[in-house]
Amino acid sequence: MKNKLLFLLFFINHFVTISQCEDISVELTTNFSPFQISSIIESDGLRNGDDYKDATLYFPINNTENLKSIILVPGYQATQSSVALWAEYLAKRGIVSMTIGTNSLNDLPAIRADALIDAMETIREENERVSSPLYHKIDINNIAVGGWSMGGGGAQLAAKIDSSIKAVLSITPWLWPNTLSELDLNHNTPVLIISGEVDPIAPNNQHSNVHYNYTPNSTPKLLFEVSEADHNIPLDPSIGNGDLGNVAYAWLQLFLYGDMCYCEFLETDLLDQNLTASNYLTNLNCATLDRTTIKISDLNFKLNPNPFSNTITINLKADEVGKIEIFSTNGVLVNTIVANKDITILDTSNLTKGMYLLRLSSNDGKYVVKKMIKI
Secondary structure, eight states: OHHHHHHHHHHHHHHHHHHHHTTOOHHHHHSOOOOOEEEEEGGGTOOOOTTSEEEEEEEESSOOSSEEEEEEEOOTTOOGGGGHHHHHHHHHTTOEEEEEEOSSTTOOHHHHHHHHHHHHHHHHHHHHOTTSTTTTTEEEEEEEEEEETHHHHHHHHHHHHOTTOOOEEEESOOOOTTTOOGGGGOOOSOEEEEEETTOSSSOTTTTHHHHHHHSOTTSOEEEEEETTOOSSGGGOTTTTTTHHHHHHHHHHHHHTSOOTHHHHHHHTTOSOHHHHEEEEEEOOOTTTOOTTTTTOOOOOOEEESSSOSSEEEEEOOTTTEEEEEEEOTTSOEEEEEEOOSSEEEEEOTTSOSSEEEEEEEETTSOEEEEEEEEO
16 A cells, blocks of 8 residues: 555656646746846936946836846956846846946956845845835845856855855856965855856856865855857847857746746756757756745644634645645546635535645645645
């Protein structure tokens, strides 16, 4: 009986995962429908942080709930416009994206790290600014940081300083190689490193490859080396028929949104890397990836009675759970309800007695938790 139940759990887990992830493909991820976007600057009321100079906040105007965000800082002698293509691209894919400048164009990576952390406070305050178009629309607990060149190095350093950062996008990163040590990059924040194969400014053997190796093996990490690219080419996410942008989008979907469907997308290298990447390294293992690492919170909920008769009473936090579903053992959806109260009652009187899978989904539609039940 125990082995049968274990098989049943595996079967349902596999079926639900497949049915849930069937729309995650290279073709569908590449051919996305972009959101319309808008932007605001400090003269519009956006906070002016002490540790950076000027900011532009790009956001999707058709996706208005529980928005995740990322902050991008430029490299040495560059302004925020240098990372604007990435910000606009990610905003079109539903992620609030803010670019910042530096107080001095010569600021070193450590100062750029401070600038990113200061900008995180700007994101949080924007969520509370009543006149903001993003008032109470930002998920302030899921913020990523990124940057280019010294900004990419600064993003890594920021993750070491602030453990609340959920993901790092490090584009052709530069950190002083003569003093860099493993301690500098000893953090738990998942990091995506994008490098150029023929980068003369931040050569891979001194920078990106070293950053990847120095990041702990216990930290999810991925290195995407763009074939024949120099230091500047990876500033365009459309490179390689969109492969570059797809990898970054999948990384943020996995670690900002907690969407496990994108793990296999990244782990198995489904993209045509023979054309786009001259090197593709990752330590992702979807079978063992700790769900707490991708910030999916376990919900405290109670079911009663068990086994159930004609109804199931669920005690939960309605502000976290958006949808409750029941699947049969062959993966057919047999009941669904939108949760709008802390105590939700499901009618099961029309169901045949037996084993079922109960699945609770978060308000943004992502999988949260599932449980076998007997009716």
